Amino acid sequence: MSEMEDKTRTPRQDRSIKTKEAIVQAAMRLFSEKGYHQTNTKQIAAAAGVSTGSFYSYFIDKRAVFIDVLKDYNDTLQARVEAYMSEINFHNPDKHALLTHLVDSLLLSHEVYIGFNKELSIMYLSDDDITQLMDAQYEAGRIRTLQYLQMGKDELKITDLEAAAILVFESINAIVDVIAFSPHRISIERLKSELVSMLVGYLYI
Incomplete structure (x- = not known):
């Protein structure tokens, strides 16, 4: 496991779990509509209703969320x-x-x-x-x-x-x-x- 992966959050509380689920579902929609290479982490975060910083607390990059x-x-x-x-x-x-x-x-x-x-x-x-x-x-x-x-x-x-x-x-x-x-x-x-x-x-x- 890389140092960056080690710093990502493993959600345990309901709110954190729901936040991560929202990011995953938003990513699914965007990857389906726009394609992987035409989607970036800022767009995923916005579609999930979270900040870009919050995205990176759960995933190290776009590939990880894919x-x-x-x-x-x-x-x-x-x-x-x-x-x-x-x-x-x-x-x-x-x-x-x-x-x-x-x-x-x-x-x-x-x-x-x-x-x-x-x-x-x-x-x-x-x-x-x-x-x-x-x-x-x-x-x-x-x-x-x-x-x-x-x-x-x-x-x-x-x-x-x-x-x-x-x-x-x-x-x-x-x-x-x-x-x-x-x-x-x-x-x-x-x-x-x-x-x-x-x-x-x-x-x-």
């Missing part, structure tokens, strides 16, 4: 996904309906992060710490996918669950990102329908 924003993004996204997934009956005989609900749940989880996700794609390629954080999130997603496959393994025709979990996670993740964050030439419903048909044909007897 990493906190990313951690909050990951935690919130994971909580949303888990909440939606808890509603799914993995023993539903209608596998098309089951997987359609899964894809719709992931799309709803991504909706509020469109602007930030675009900026995150840029930062992923330019900052090793951010790359590591995102890679850890992806690996957690692959592990969770494996756990869900194991829950319904008696109905699956595939035998290598670990390899299948990677294929399923990467396929769903890629197409959900295309639907949520990229322009596309055909309708969302057609993309979802083909994705679900592909997965049903691959996974189930």
Whole structure:
């Protein structure tokens, strides 16, 4: 830990916790609207309703708050996904309906992060710490996918669950990102329908 990092405040009282949360939320909005490189600490502090000096008592620089924003993004996204997934009956005989609900749940989880996700794609390629954080999130997603496959393994025709979990996670993740964050030439419903048909044909007897 650097000397500057050691001097930043770890909030313990409610007021300090709320101040730091306000800075993180303001940074998320600005990074999403303006981009990382077009946002500075003075703008973040102003958007959070705090002084620039107060900002630096919690974060050593803009990069530090971006990493906190990313951690909050990951935690919130994971909580949303888990909440939606808890509603799914993995023993539903209608596998098309089951997987359609899964894809719709992931799309709803991504909706509020469109602007930030675009900026995150840029930062992923330019900052090793951010790359590591995102890679850890992806690996957690692959592990969770494996756990869900194991829950319904008696109905699956595939035998290598670990390899299948990677294929399923990467396929769903890629197409959900295309639907949520990229322009596309055909309708969302057609993309979802083909994705679900592909997965049903691959996974189930």
